[in-house]
Amino acid sequence: MKVRVTDIQHFSLHDGPGIRTTVFLKGCSISCPWCANPECISSKIQGDFGYDISLEKLEDEILKDEPYYETGGGVTFSGGEPLLQIKNLESLLKSLKLKNINICFETSLFVKKDYLNIANFYADEFIVDIKLLNKENAKNILNGNIDQYLDNLNSLDLNKTTFRIPVTEYSLNDEDLILELIKKYVPKKIEIFKLHNLAKKKYEILNKEFYYKEVSDVNLINFRDKLNEFVRTEIIEI
Numbered sequence: 345m346k347v348r349v350t351d352i353q354h355f356s357l358h359d360g361p362g363i364r365t366t367v368f369l370k371g372c373s374i375s376c377p378w379c380a381n382p383e384c385i386s387s388k389i390q391g392d393f394g395y396d397i398s399l400e401k402l403e404d405e406i407l408k409d410e411p412y413y414e415t416g417g418g419v420t421f422s423g424g425e426p427l428l429q430i431k432n433l434e435s436l437l438k439s440l441k442l443k444n445i446n447i448c449f450e451t452s453l454f455v456k457k458d459y460l461n462i463a464n465f466y467a468d469e470f471i472v473d474i475k476l477l478n479k480e481n482a483k484n485i486l487n488g489n490i491d492q493y494l495d496n497l498n499s500l501d502l503n504k505t506t507f508r509i510p511v512t513e514y515s516l517n518d519e520d521l522i523l524e525l526i527k528k529y530v531p532k533k534i535e536i537f538k539l540h541n542l543a544k545k546k547y548e549i550l551n552k553e554f555y556y557k558e559v560s561d562v563n564l565i566n567f568r569d570k571l572n573e574f575v576r577t578e579i580i581e582i
């Protein structure tokens with residue numbers, strides 16, 4: 345069995361607890377105009393972006409980092425939307441579980457419930473994005489169905505979940521909706537971050553339009569303080 349990836353990053357420090365191996369799977373169910381990994385959106389191989397790897401080889405890559413996992417780390421499946429390939433990943437997940445390796449999924453939650461149910465079975469951690477919650481914006485800007493996202497939230501183990509919020513003018517406009525959602529679904533922590541333009545070159549290569557508009561530090565800090573009233577919120581740089 346093979347899966348399609350764009351990169352395997354060793355020694356990752358921002359994709360869950362401890363030192364981790366991050367596997368970037370290719371293919372996403374939505375399309376965020378500010379995506380930092382635009383080469384992961386299409387499931388097709390695009391020039392140098394993307395290759396297929398067998399599960400045996402992927403496991404070897406992951407196990408190279410095993411000594412670092414003593415830091416509380418493990419493997420993070422990111423992307424793209426990692427849950428789109430979860431059925432193909434399942435035998436690897438079983439094997440990692442038997443070796444007691446911590447498994448994290450970074451997901452947008454815009455996926456079929458069946459896929460989330462499989463992930464739930466193996467996950468020690470989830471990083472779940474909150475991008476924007478307005479139904480029309482989710483449809484028009486992300487090409488996503490917010491009802492699917494909200495329904496999937498009900499199936500998440502919040503004790504395993506970190507919410508991650510890219511702070512954009514859209515998320516700031518949805519601030520009240522986001523605060524309401526956090527009140528209802530209190531995660532173990534929240535991470536917020538500002539957009540960066542490090543992916544600009546990749547957008548040029550892919551001939552895609554790039555949305556990049558920085559929010560002010562004052563707005564970022566105000567937002568952090570409001571979220572902090574409900575749960576510990578960190579500003580991160582990724």
Ligand code: SF4
Binds near residue numbers: 375382384
């Ligand atoms: S969900 Fe993540 S990988 Fe998919 S388009 Fe949005 S930012 Fe990119």
